[in-house]
Amino acid sequence: xxxxxxxxxxxxxxxxxxxxxxxxxxxxxxxxxxxxxxxxxxxxxxxxxxxxxxxxxxxxxxxxxxxxxxxxxxxxxxxxxxxxxxxxxxxxxxxxxxxxxxxxxxxxxxxxx
Amino acid sequence: xxxxxxxxxxxxxxxxxxxxxxxxxxxxxxxxxxxxxxxxxxxxxxxxxxxxxxxxxxxxxxxxxxxxxxxxxxxxxxxxxxxxxxxxxxxxxxxxxxxxxxxxxxxxxxxxxx
Numbered sequence: 001x002x003x004x005x006x007x008x009x010x011x012x013x014x015x016x017x018x019x020x021x022x023x024x025x026x027x028x029x030x031x032x033x034x035x036x037x038x039x040x041x042x043x044x045x046x047x048x049x050x051x052x053x054x055x056x057x058x059x060x061x062x063x064x065x066x067x068x069x070x071x072x073x074x075x076x077x078x079x080x081x082x083x084x085x086x087x088x089x090x091x092x093x094x095x096x097x098x099x100x101x102x103x104x105x106x107x108x109x110x111x112x113x
Numbered sequence: 114x115x116x117x118x119x120x121x122x123x124x125x126x127x128x129x130x131x132x133x134x135x136x137x138x139x140x141x142x143x144x145x146x147x148x149x150x151x152x153x154x155x156x157x158x159x160x161x162x163x164x165x166x167x168x169x170x171x172x173x174x175x176x177x178x179x180x181x182x183x184x185x186x187x188x189x190x191x192x193x194x195x196x197x198x199x200x201x202x203x204x205x206x207x208x209x210x211x212x213x214x215x216x217x218x219x220x221x222x223x224x225x226x227x
Contacts, residue, residue, distance in 0.1 A: 040220075090156065107155075
């Protein structure tokens with residue numbers, strides 16, 4: 001999967017549950033990102049991280065949490081505080097520097113049931 | 114922060130025609146402008162990018178132009194084919210230091226009719 005793997009591909013969440021989406025990369029990229037994609041909304045940034053044990057909020061961080069304990073891994077937890085979690089979630093990675101393109105994972109489609 | 118506007122939101126062309134998608138950005142310090150193609154249900158993939166020290170870049174049927182004065186950049190696809198049908202996203206980045214993250218436009222759904 002191009003060096004960045006997201007799992008699971010499909011995820012169903014019950015009301016009030018926390019769920020964690022996995023993202024792993026073997027590209028030796030420093031930076032990792034989580035985006036949410038909704039129809040007509042484009043890609044909206046949730047969280048991003050440049051180095052281990054450090055991350056920053058994006059534009060829509062409320063109701064989400066992340067960790068970066070390893071360079072290769074950047075899991076995203078969708079908490080019960082996120083009131084409208086149904087969406088397509090994309091993880092990406094890149095080098096940090098003078099303009100670097102992203103490599104995206106294949107995405108996780110989360111549905112609240 | 115950076116704001117990227119993308120037009121049109123949908124574009125329908127006949128096979129063999131050209132397609133043009135335009136984006137504007139707000140931060141004059143932005144210096145890196147990639148374009149991504151996303152087929153239905155798949156991940157976005159980088160198709161071409163341009164940096165601020167270049168005005169135009171071509172790769173076979175795809176070209177990107179940048180006008181830094183006007184703060185806009187465009188994607189041009191010539192001799193379109195049905196497999197070009199997808200959602201295309203433009204993005205901009207300040208680049209360097211902590212300003213490496215991309216801000217995306219909302220996307221253009223391109224349909225190429227056989």
